[in-house]
Amino acid sequence: MLPINNPIVVQHLLKDQIDAISPISDEEFAYILSHFVVKKLKKHAFLVQQGDHVKYDYFVMKGCLKAYVADEDTGKEFIYQFAVEDWWVTDREAYFKKSAATINVDCLEDCEVLGITLENREKLGAEMWKYEHFLSVKANWGYNSLQKRLQMMIMGNAKKRYESFIQQYPHLYNRIPKSFIASYLGVSRETLSRLYAL
Amino acid sequence: MLPINNPIVVQHLLKDQIDAISPISDEEFAYILSHFVVKKLKKHAFLVQQGDHVKYDYFVMKGCLKAYVADEDTGKEFIYQFAVEDWWVTDREAYFKKSAATINVDCLEDCEVLGITLENREKLGAEMWKYEHFLSVKANWGYNSLQKRLQMMIMGNAKKRYESFIQQYPHLYNRIPKSFIASYLGVSRETLSRLYAL
DNA sequence: CCCGACGAAGGACAATTGTCACTTTGATTT
């Protein structure tokens, strides 16, 4: 049994994620959290828009977003990442270089995210060894997932890519419109539709 | 005019690369360099082989290599990165996680590379702020180039990918066999051949 | 000097995928 005066442990996705890499106290987490801003967005709202100055790196608390590049010639979208609870998303290059965004990020559902500026990120990294470590592990995760994604795109045809997606993200399949999944897999909506008819 | 006793500045690709990010003295560079091992490899030799323990991250001094995954079913190769002078290459995930390599890296030409273990990498990072900074910038470069690569693969057909490759790596086009470039672009050798006939 | 290995080009045909048009379904709005 918990002691009567046990302080309430507030469940927090971000704390859990950091904890899994380098365990921190509630006080430390509260300090970290104070460097983030909360943003609530409606479905279809933009988190990052092409040409914007990208002030924040975002951690997703609730909802689902897509990051994509828009082909101006054809008007088509090419989704290169989905982000759901527990994921991070931003235009990484623009964020670090303080350059204009080349990608868009928008909400597929009502969303709630935490944003941190580059300045606060570096401040926390310099102040807390544990956070610095967390960042470097997180950077590796990002790299590895990009590499997996690239491998999926290079290796084989539409069906293989589809199967690989299902295997890697079973929970996204019934959450995201098929047309967006098709864009993520680099095939037309119709082709995707025919794949799982088999 | 240079003073008569000016010490000879040894030209070194790696020093130049570090210098461009955080300038270091010759002494500092000599110290850094002492943490690397030199490897010389003949054409066709493997630098990393699937299943290996990946001990080093490699900086290419001379030569040209390809990093690829082999599809066991079809026996085909999918090249996801070329590496020439001034580039880094390894199986990044395996290197950091100390897991078995899932990719192969082999030499398209006789090569000369510098290798650094994860232990030495971390030692240098901890000892020298400048090197730590260099590593983090380098990590971002790697991420950004992967992202560009992914965008290239997602957006559009074989011709667009080909044009994008030519634009980004004009010097690689006449150095690397077309069949490998085709593999990098995710098309058959024949299709690539037909593209620049137009 | 010839031979074999390799890289490259291209023809013929098959397989894959994209495009367009139409239909159905279910959710949302009025």
Add this chain to the structure above:
DNA sequence: AAATCAAAGTGACAATTGTCCTTCGTCGGG
């Protein structure tokens, strides 16, 4: 309840790309 709209499935056809095969030229070793 009717109207509207977004999402998804499907058929027909066209465009793209892969596969298989043959030919050609270059380079280096015997």
